[in-house]
Amino acid sequence: MQKQPQSNLIISGVGVTSSIGQGKEAFASALLAGSHAFSVMERPGRQHDSAFIGAEIPSLNIPDSFSKRNLRTASYTGQVALVTLHEAWQDAKLDGVDPHRIGLIIGGSNTQQRELVQVQEAYHDRAFFIRPNYAVSFMDSDVCGLCTEQFGIRGMAYTIGGASASGQAAIIQAIYAVQTGQVDVCIAMGALMDLSYWECQAFRSIGAMGSERYADDPAKACRPFDTNRDGFIYGESCGAVVIERADFARERAGEDVKPYARLSGWAMSMDANRNPNPSYEGEVRVIQQALAQADLTAQEIDYINPHGTGSHIGDETELAAIRDCQLSHAYINATKSIIGHGLSAAGTVEVIATLLQMEASMLHPTRNLEDPIDPDLHWVRQEAIPHHIQHALTLSMGFGGVNTALCLSRVPNNG
Amino acid sequence: MSKQQIFEIIVGHILELLPELEGHTFHPEDQLKDLGANSLDRAEIVMMTMESLGLQIPRVEFANVKNIGELAEVFYAKATAV
DSSP: OOOOOOOOEEEEEEEEEETTEESHHHHHHHHHHTOOOEEEOOSTTSOSSOOOEEEOOOOOOOOTTSOHHHHHHOOHHHHHHHHHHHHHHHHHTOTTSOGGGEEEEEEOSSTTHHHHHHHHHHTTTOGGGOOTTHHHHTSTHHHHHHHHHHHTOOSOEEEEOOGGGHHHHHHHHHHHHHHTTSOSEEEEEEOOOOOOHHHHHHHHHTTOBOOSTTTTOGGGTOOTTBTTOOSBOEEOEEEEEEEEEHHHHHHHHGGGSOOOEEEEEEEEEEOSOOSSOOOHHHHHHHHHHHHHHHTOOGGGOOEEEOOOOOOHHHHHHHHHHHHHTTOTTSEEOOTHHHHOBOGGGHHHHHHHHHHHHHHHTEEOOOTTOSSBSSTTSEEOOSSOEEOOOSEEEEEEEETTTEEEEEEEEOOTTOO | OOHHHHHHHHHHHHHHHOGGGTTOOOOTTOOTTTTTOOHHHHHHHHHHHHHHHTOOOOGGGGTTOOSHHHHHHHHHHHHHHO
8 A cells, every 4th residue: 555644633622522521521530430321311302102221411511602592593412512612612722713714524414303303293283383493403514503603613614424433534524624725724523413212213123222131220231342232322422623734733822732642544434335234344444544544553553442332243343353453452442331322423522532541641441341252352341541542543333334443643742 | 362462472472582682672663683683583483473373374475574563563464364
């Protein structure tokens, strides 16, 4: 493969909202403690003669500066996007950047299903009177509208879908936007995918979503890579990362902005398969492509943040790909064991989990990993452990044959 | 229902959508645009009022409405024609 020039792109800001905390500090400490919020979900519109287990965001702390008018008509996905972007924006100190040179890419399609179902049901018998606002709010791009208005973003903004790899797909697209000079700064967001009971039921019906086995013990339901797993467990989350060139960040902000990591490699590869099943070949290929792009050997990767949903075949396939890419030596844990599967958000939130572990020089535990399906891998199990990540690999896979991989490398002066 | 009652229903929906107008004294000459209602807000106010009155009025019939007094007039004409 042709050698690529080394990437000079960095992540200069992060924002995260999850069931275990809003904001990177709360999120990082809950991750390292292995805290969780799994229970029978209660958000209106998420149950219908059912008791789906998942992890919901307990409350949202909304800055006073936000437009009250927009908040009134914003979906939950939109509100969470606003607070998450706010954190990333402040973190990267974007206030002084030319708004025409800032872009936003939101990963996720059909992210507001629960609210749409609620509106449709409320107006089912009086369709004429459906609130006109629905014409705007039903589109995912309304979340772009909310965010660009609130933050004055005047570069480009759009949503992209890649199923459960949407979050990483957004990062990859943001990389291209900065690399090609379309914008100087691009924010990639993994949007909160707000499931209604329809999606929960269908995910369960295809055998993707657990957990019937742990219906009476929600804390045990989410168990990626454990022999007794029975599917993914949903978890609400949203993440945003700010991507720019290292020299641009230095010029505009000097020492005020600290790079979390260098985006050293990235790859996306399709399986030519419309179905939800994973592909060993596709996963091996995407890992190899990302490593080649980063000019890293497998041996240099010392931490893997896998897709690891808790699905039967998905977890097995992923571990086989990791083993055969000669990555068995690297530490591995599963962020979804703590926060559940955020679907469109997962890829971005897990990159943030990786960056925060890099910053803390600690790796978070993997909840419920009592009997790993492959005990020979380098698991972080019940307790957090110290580890100074140098080069991390993060993986996402989505229905429809989507595979993505990112390599994140420590910036020398970063701790 | 009197014209004044319809006017008050409209004002109620304006306040529901734009609570920052609480304390404002509404006059028939007030224009929704000047009160800070954007095009989406205006569509919402009209639709909420239609639902409150149980009237289904084509949008085109509001085309020449200049202010909330005239809006009340259109609703009043429809309500009394039923």
